Amino acid sequence: MSDVPAKPVLFKGVTGNRLADGEVVFWADGAWRERFADIQLFDDPASADAALARAKAQPTVIVDPYLIDVRFDDGLPVPVAYRERVRALGPTIHPDMGKQTEGGAVVDAIVHASGAARSAGRINLIKR
Amino acid sequence: MYRYDALDAEMLADRTAEFRTQVGRRVAGELTEEQFKPLRLMNGLYLQLHAYMLRIAIPYGTLTSRKLHRLAHISRVYSRGYGHFTTRCNLQLHWIKLKDTPDILDLLAEVGLHSIQTSGNCIRNITADPYAGANAEEVDDPRVWSETIRQWSTFHPEFSFLPRKFKIAVGAAPDDRTAARIYDIGLKLRRNREGQLGFEVMVGGGLGRTPYLAPTIREFLPTKDLLSYLAAILRVYNRYGRRDNIWKARIKILVASLGAEQFARQVEAEWKTMTQSGEAARIDAPEAEVARIRRAFGTTPFKDLPAVSEAFEAAKAADPAFARFVRHNVLPHKVPGYAIVTISLKAPGEVPGDCSSDQMDAIADLAERYSFDEARNHFEQNLVLPHVALDDLPAVYAELERIGLATPNIGLATDIIACPGLDYCTLANARAIPIAQDIARRFADPAVAEEVGELRIKISGCINACGQHHVGHIGILGVDKKGEEFYQLTLGGSGLEDARLGEILGPALPGPRVAEAVDVLVDTYMKERAEGERFVDTFRRIGLAPFKAAVYAEAH
Amino acid sequence: MQKLIKLDQGRPAWVEDSFLDVPDEEPTPGQGDVLVSFARFQEEGEALAAAGRKVGVRLKADEPVEALAPFLDRVAVVALAFPKFRDGRQYSQAVLLRDRYGYTGELRAVGDVLLEQGRFMVRCGFDAFVPADGTAPDDWVGALARYRYVYQTAVDRREPNFALRLRAAEGA
Numbered sequence: 001m002s003d004v005p006a007k008p009v010l011f012k013g014v015t016g017n018r019l020a021d022g023e024v025v026f027w028a029d030g031a032w033r034e035r036f037a038d039i040q041l042f043d044d045p046a047s048a049d050a051a052l053a054r055a056k057a058q059p060t061v062i063v064d065p066y067l068i069d070v071r072f073d074d075g076l077p078v079p080v081a082y083r084e085r086v087r088a089l090g091p092t093i094h095p096d097m098g099k100q101t102e103g104g105a106v107v108d109a110i111v112h113a114s115g116a117a118r119s120a121g122r123i124n125l126i127k128r
Numbered sequence: 129m130y131r132y133d134a135l136d137a138e139m140l141a142d143r144t145a146e147f148r149t150q151v152g153r154r155v156a157g158e159l160t161e162e163q164f165k166p167l168r169l170m171n172g173l174y175l176q177l178h179a180y181m182l183r184i185a186i187p188y189g190t191l192t193s194r195k196l197h198r199l200a201h202i203s204r205v206y207s208r209g210y211g212h213f214t215t216r217c218n219l220q221l222h223w224i225k226l227k228d229t230p231d232i233l234d235l236l237a238e239v240g241l242h243s244i245q246t247s248g249n250c251i252r253n254i255t256a257d258p259y260a261g262a263n264a265e266e267v268d269d270p271r272v273w274s275e276t277i278r279q280w281s282t283f284h285p286e287f288s289f290l291p292r293k294f295k296i297a298v299g300a301a302p303d304d305r306t307a308a309r310i311y312d313i314g315l316k317l318r319r320n321r322e323g324q325l326g327f328e329v330m331v332g333g334g335l336g337r338t339p340y341l342a343p344t345i346r347e348f349l350p351t352k353d354l355l356s357y358l359a360a361i362l363r364v365y366n367r368y369g370r371r372d373n374i375w376k377a378r379i380k381i382l383v384a385s386l387g388a389e390q391f392a393r394q395v396e397a398e399w400k401t402m403t404q405s406g407e408a409a410r411i412d413a414p415e416a417e418v419a420r421i422r423r424a425f426g427t428t429p430f431k432d433l434p435a436v437s438e439a440f441e442a443a444k445a446a447d448p449a450f451a452r453f454v455r456h457n458v459l460p461h462k463v464p465g466y467a468i469v470t471i472s473l474k475a476p477g478e479v480p481g482d483c484s485s486d487q488m489d490a491i492a493d494l495a496e497r498y499s500f501d502e503a504r505n506h507f508e509q510n511l512v513l514p515h516v517a518l519d520d521l522p523a524v525y526a527e528l529e530r531i532g533l534a535t536p537n538i539g540l541a542t543d544i545i546a547c548p549g550l551d552y553c554t555l556a557n558a559r560a561i562p563i564a565q566d567i568a569r570r571f572a573d574p575a576v577a578e579e580v581g582e583l584r585i586k587i588s589g590c591i592n593a594c595g596q597h598h599v600g601h602i603g604i605l606g607v608d609k610k611g612e613e614f615y616q617l618t619l620g621g622s623g624l625e626d627a628r629l630g631e632i633l634g635p636a637l638p639g640p641r642v643a644e645a646v647d648v649l650v651d652t653y654m655k656e657r658a659e660g661e662r663f664v665d666t667f668r669r670i671g672l673a674p675f676k677a678a679v680y681a682e683a684h
Numbered sequence: 685m686q687k688l689i690k691l692d693q694g695r696p697a698w699v700e701d702s703f704l705d706v707p708d709e710e711p712t713p714g715q716g717d718v719l720v721s722f723a724r725f726q727e728e729g730e731a732l733a734a735a736g737r738k739v740g741v742r743l744k745a746d747e748p749v750e751a752l753a754p755f756l757d758r759v760a761v762v763a764l765a766f767p768k769f770r771d772g773r774q775y776s777q778a779v780l781l782r783d784r785y786g787y788t789g790e791l792r793a794v795g796d797v798l799l800e801q802g803r804f805m806v807r808c809g810f811d812a813f814v815p816a817d818g819t820a821p822d823d824w825v826g827a828l829a830r831y832r833y834v835y836q837t838a839v840d841r842r843e844p845n846f847a848l849r850l851r852a853a854e855g856a
Binding site (some may be wrong): 138146279283285366 | 773836846
């Protein structure tokens with residue numbers, strides 16, 4: 001029996017920043033939600049791409065939407081990439097600011113998530 | 129303090145009206161994000177990890193109480209009650225909304241502040257020596273020239289779409305307090321043998337992925353030729369700087385690839401043609417205008433005070449904490465009876481460079497009452513009260529203590545420069561602030577920090593080097609190693625008059641080991657140091673090997 | 685016929701474009717005014733001028749105006765192409781054409797030409813524009829009038845603030 005741990009199952013979600021106020025938001029069935037816990041997850045590339053295409057068709061609502069990887073830690077969704085965890089929570093040095101102040105099981109799971117991977121959705125390194 | 133005249137004010141008003149229109153076009157879908165991004169960047173508005181970030185210019189780092197109060201108000205109402213002073217003498221506000229930004233710009237414009245060209249591929253905020261007007265060794269007030277350049281470079285039609293950003297610093301003293309050699313153009317005021325005033329012109333410095341120190345391309349440029357000569361440099365850059373690769377687009381790459389001499393020749397040739405055709409004469413600021421700018425700065429009505437203040441001496445003798453504050457945070461002033469006071473924004477455990485709205489208000493009051501209504505910000509992310517009477521120093525210190533800004537650590541191990549890093553910034557690979565906090569906590573005891581002595585630690589969360597890690601005595605660069613935060617350490621850099629780039633210590637260390645490694649480096653220094661040697665001096669004497677051995681032995 | 689925006693005493697208006705933009709892959713038509721690449725101009729420019737036809741030259745951002753300078757008296761239009769609106773090389777090229785080489789013909793901005801850069805282009809000496817963003821002269825009127833004052837001298841010779849201040853001081 002192999003000792004190699006199973007690779008985590010990865011899902012995709014869509015995220016971006018709201019144009020008007022810059023708030024980090026997550027796609028859920030055609031609407032934009034502020035809590036990562038509300039993100040809609042896709043288990044196949046086609047539906048993820050379709051959702052992203054719909055998101056990109058809203059240039060006056062959302063800025064530069066992209067796909068992120070999500071896994072489940074003990075049944076709770078958590079972004080895989082470190083940067084996306086910071087986006088889902090807020091600045092780590094100010095636990096009193098940002099989305100993390102809402103608390104809850106998913107926020108806790110993100111705070112305690114370990115390991116990371118290169119952000120699948122990293123866009124241009126320099127914002128020109 | 130340069131007072132904006134009606135024309136300056138109208139420029140700001142027209143700018144904010146224009147930006148309001150541009151925001152409207154973006155929201156209505158008439159501009160794509162790609163078309164809008166450079167426009168909002170040219171107003172200093174970034175989209176970052178959590179929200180927009182607005183970078184407000186503090187021209188040549190000079191503030192009045194009125195401006196500080198306004199910044200306090202804006203950070204309170206439109207951000208979360210704080211701001212971050214940067215290594216480029218700007219103020220960054222996080223948590224900003226696009227839809228509020230035109231209103232914020234209007235509020236800034238009312239007090240002569242703005243965010244014009246604080247980002248984008250254009251000429252950015254012109255900095256100056258933070259001790260201008262107070263420093264005995266300056267040959268002239270560099271801010272006069274920073275303001276002259278600011279006006280010429282604002283909305284410059286030929287140079288607003290450069291290959292990349294462009295930064296200019298102006299200093300006026302032999303001791304370089306502007307980090308001129310890491311600027312695209314560093315200008316150093318000096319006199320020639322005939323006593324004429326002019327500039328040493330250095331071009332092609334910069335950090336980031338390929339750091340360079342700027343070579344001098346002109347030893348002496350008479351002040352009357354300043355703007356046309358800058359135009360010649362910018363034109364050569366605009367035409368021949370690389371546009372195919374953003375990592376190779378700064379002027380430092382052009383200067384390095386041509387070589388300083390060839391680059392200088394091209395600039396001189398262009399400038400010569402400009403002078404012969406009459407173009408230079410149209411560009412250069414007339415003497416009367418420079419004189420007007422100089423007058424608009426006003427003269428500080430210093431009192432005739434004795435060089436020694438008995439109240440000050442008594443306070444030092446009575447209070448060792450005050451005496452320590454004076455040792456580290458107070459510098460001599462060119463006028464007898466006065467001093468330059470640095471307010472540290474680096475209390476151990478706090479976010480380096482951050483200042484709360486309440487603290488801004490309190491500093492504004494201090495400036496108004498004790499420093500002829502003037503404050504400065506320093507590229508090492510601290511604030512300065514440039515003209516404090518020695519008699520008033522005890523009262524200033526007491527007030528600073530009350531607001532938590534009396535840390536006696538300028539230039540010491542806890543006076544750390546750190547960029548916002550992955551806690552805020554979309555470009556970052558790793559966090560910088562928690563690393564700074566970890567290190568600062570280890571040296572929090574002021575006696576310990578004083579014993580260690582001058583140690584300039586600089587931390588960047590990514591290769592863009594906003595924390596200027598290449599020029600730290602200890603530099604720390606955040607890298608992404610398989611998705612985890614790792615940090616590469618360098619030793620022996622400096623951004624001041626002994627400018628040089630740091631040497632890589634060894635393989636990158638994981639985040640939790642960094643503060644410990646800094647401890648080991650300091651221990652090694654303390655063991656090896658000779659009389660009077662700072663950390664960086666010992667390093668330059670004994671080299672990398674002992675430090676490397678100590679850190680990497682410890683890591684196992 | 686194509687339209688473009690042309691400044692008539694500083695005021696933008698639609699005009700018919702009498703110049704046919706001829707790509708390098710296509711032959712020059714037998715008659716009419718043509719706008720050709722610099723390479724084509726070097727081959728056929730003299731012949732076209734001899735036939736009494738007006739010739740315009742397109743310059744790419746990396747084709748230096750110095751090469752065109754000796755022939756400016758034979759050129760009715762210079763079209764400077766912006767590959768991307770963020771590529772600012774043509775601003776310097778325009779300034780050199782006007783101020784250094786004394787070009788007085790039509791200086792046209794083509795390529796990724798957007799309203800928001802219009803005022804920079806005008807100050808650098810452009811007087812004709814083929815907008816890529818669907819904007820019309822009325823939009824350009826507004827955009828060009830946004831700034832009542834300027835800080836620096838440029839090709840347009842608007843009086844910079846320092847000159848206004850000097851005059852005010854002298855008058856006082």
